[in-house]
Amino acid sequence: MKETDMKALTGRKRILAGITLFSMFFGAGNLIFPPFLGAQAGTHIWQAFAGFAVSAVFLPVLGVVAVTKSGGLETLASRVHPRFSFFYILVLYLAIGPCLAIPRTASTSFSIAVMPFWNQPEALRLVQLVYSLAFFLLAAQVAMHPEKLTEYLGKCLTPILLSLIVIIFASSVLRPAGPAAAPNGAYGQTAVIRGFLDGYQTMDTLAALNFGIIITMNIRVMGISEESGVMKETIRAGWTAGSVLLAVYGMLSYVGMVSGTRFAGAADGTEILTGVVEFLFGKAGTVMLACIFMIACFNTCVGLLVCCGNYFHRIFSKLSYRAWVYVFAAVSMAISNAGLGAILRISKPVLNAIYPLAILLIFLSCLHHRIKDYPRIYPWSAFVCGLFSLLFMLDENHIVIPGVTGLLHGIPGSRQGFGWLMPTALAIGAGFLADKTGKVFQKKHDVRKNKGV
Numbered sequence: 001m002k003e004t005d006m007k008a009l010t011g012r013k014r015i016l017a018g019i020t021l022f023s024m025f026f027g028a029g030n031l032i033f034p035p036f037l038g039a040q041a042g043t044h045i046w047q048a049f050a051g052f053a054v055s056a057v058f059l060p061v062l063g064v065v066a067v068t069k070s071g072g073l074e075t076l077a078s079r080v081h082p083r084f085s086f087f088y089i090l091v092l093y094l095a096i097g098p099c100l101a102i103p104r105t106a107s108t109s110f111s112i113a114v115m116p117f118w119n120q121p122e123a124l125r126l127v128q129l130v131y132s133l134a135f136f137l138l139a140a141q142v143a144m145h146p147e148k149l150t151e152y153l154g155k156c157l158t159p160i161l162l163s164l165i166v167i168i169f170a171s172s173v174l175r176p177a178g179p180a181a182a183p184n185g186a187y188g189q190t191a192v193i194r195g196f197l198d199g200y201q202t203m204d205t206l207a208a209l210n211f212g213i214i215i216t217m218n219i220r221v222m223g224i225s226e227e228s229g230v231m232k233e234t235i236r237a238g239w240t241a242g243s244v245l246l247a248v249y250g251m252l253s254y255v256g257m258v259s260g261t262r263f264a265g266a267a268d269g270t271e272i273l274t275g276v277v278e279f280l281f282g283k284a285g286t287v288m289l290a291c292i293f294m295i296a297c298f299n300t301c302v303g304l305l306v307c308c309g310n311y312f313h314r315i316f317s318k319l320s321y322r323a324w325v326y327v328f329a330a331v332s333m334a335i336s337n338a339g340l341g342a343i344l345r346i347s348k349p350v351l352n353a354i355y356p357l358a359i360l361l362i363f364l365s366c367l368h369h370r371i372k373d374y375p376r377i378y379p380w381s382a383f384v385c386g387l388f389s390l391l392f393m394l395d396e397n398h399i400v401i402p403g404v405t406g407l408l409h410g411i412p413g414s415r416q417g418f419g420w421l422m423p424t425a426l427a428i429g430a431g432f433l434a435d436k437t438g439k440v441f442q443k444k445h446d447v448r449k450n451k452g453v
Contacts, residue, residue: 009233013222017233018240020154021215023161024303025060025241026248027101027296028108029202032269034249037198038256039264039272042181044191045257049250051195056202057246059359063208064238066365068216068231073209076361079368080382088357089311095350096206097308098328102301103336105139106132109297110336112270113290125337132336136329139298143305143325146214147221153299161295162248164288168273169251171280172258181260193416200417203351205358210307212238305329353386353393356420360385364428376431384427388420 009017034052041048070076077085095101110131118127142152186194212234219233256272263275277285309325319327360381364371371377392414395405411419 008229009219009222009224009236014233014236015240016150016154017215017219017222017237019158019244020150020218021064021211021237021241022244023153023158023299024149024211024214025204025207025245025300026161027105027300028293030056030204030245030249031252031273031293031296033198033202034252034269035256035259035272035276036266036269037195038253038258039181039260039266039269040184040256041187041191041195041253042183042257042260044183044187045180045253047191048183048187048195048198049253051192051197052199052249052253053195053246054199055196056199056204056249057242059199059362060204060208060245061238061242062362062366063205063358064212064215064241065235066362067209067212068234068238070365070368072213076209076365079364079378080361081379084379084382086315088354090315091350092206092209092354092358093308093311095354096203096210097304098331098335100351101203101207102304102308102328102332105297105301105304106135106333106336109135109294112274112293116274116286116290129337132333135298135301136333139301139305140325140329142302143309143329144322146306146310147217149214149302149306150218150222153302157295157299161292161299162244164292165248165251168277168280168288169255172255172276175280176258177263177276177279178258178261180257181264190416197417200355203355205362206351206355207304208238209358209361210311211303213310214303214306301332349393349397352396353389356385356389356424357382360424371432374432374435376435377428378431380431380434381424381427385420385424388423392417392419 033056037048037052038045067073067076070079073089074085077088080088107128110128114127114131115124118124142149145152182188183191215237216230216234219230219237224230224233255276256269259272259276259279262279263272266272266275273289274286277289279285281288305325305328308328309321312324312328313319313321316324364378364381388408388411391401391404391408394401395408408414408419411422413419413421
């Protein structure tokens with residue numbers, strides 16, 4: 001049998017596809033949040049980690065499954081409305097691409113991999129420019145061959161990344177920095193909810209809606225030609241990636257937990273990881289951490305460049321895929337050097353506004369075989385979810401709408417960040433009842449018509 005006639009991947013290739021998908025998910029934010037969660041949750045670590053796993057692992061995997069089974073993100077979003085599909089996906093790609101995530105890969109890796117070793121502040125801006133230029137040029141070159149990411153990321157870079165993380169975890173088990181601290185703040189009362197919200201911030205559910213198409217390309221190159229086989233292997237890759245994410249998050253959370261007492265004043269996960277590796281390995285630990293951040297950020301950057309390049313070439317085909325990749329690399333380089341702070345202030349609220357819609361689409365996709373005969377559910381629930389997400393985003397940014405903002409605070413779950421949930425659930429119910437009632441009336445009308453009444 002020819003390789004192109006394969007009906008399923010071998011075990012080794014299946015793992016490789018999953019590892020490649022993991023590498024695209026696992027960026028700087030994924031490194032930072034788990035250790036900080038471990039340090040802050042302390043003795044309540046596993047309750048917090050359970051909530052974190054739902055939003056940072058389970059939802060992204062479901063996102064891959066939902067998009068794959070739906071035949072693509074455009075098809076899934078079009079169930080709401082074709083115009084909604086176009087504008088929502090456009091905002092999504094801009095937000096997780098050149099307006100936030102891609103520039104952040106260079107700026108974050110620079111702050112960890114270069115700044116600690118550079119002792120001439122007056123030349124730092126020039127060094128950052130040179131670094132970002134080299135970083136994005138290399139990432140763009142790798143992104144020129146999206147079908148070979150399993151070779152570049154899965155086989156080469158990610159095994160190094162995972163090995164370094166395992167070394168840090170094993171060393172922390174053998175030589176913990178200290179005992180677990182008492183849970184801090186909300187982790188003392190609602191650790192599960194707080195952990196869920198921490199995972200929410202990784203924004204991997206948004207990325208999951210886009211990364212499936214890249215893995216699909218690589219699976220076809222591996223020898224699967226039938227669409228049903230490609231779909232099955234893409235879903236398997238999603239679950240493999242989720243399993244690796246869960247294991248890595250568990251290790252990093254443990255590292256944070258056993259360092260919470262020693263590094264009690266740490267402002268974020270970066271400070272915790274820096275303190276831990278220096279405690280365990282001295283100056284060599286700083287080099288190790290620099291390698292981890294560079295690989296993680298580079299992998300994510302390549303994945304996002306491929307996603308954005310593919311989508312914009314498909315929608316605005318006058319520019320080639322190659323040209324779009326270079327455009328996004330150039331824009332991202334400029335933002336990472338000049339205006340990342342301002343872009344972050346704008347993009348983060350946008351991400352918070354569109355994230356609930358991503359969760360809704362995934363949820364509805366999982367129920368699609370049961371609700372496909374009730375077409376009002378998708379548009380009604382999406383409208384309400386988007387509206388309330390926008391209102392709560394404005395409220396979080398201290399923009400008051402007279403007569404509306406005060407009412408928002410009375411919605412169950414609003415203080416925990418889930419104020420959009422109940423209105424959306426009601427909209428789903430309303431759409432179902434409207435379609436159900438319409439069918440009953442239509443049936444009665446047809447019966448009357450057949451009787452000649």
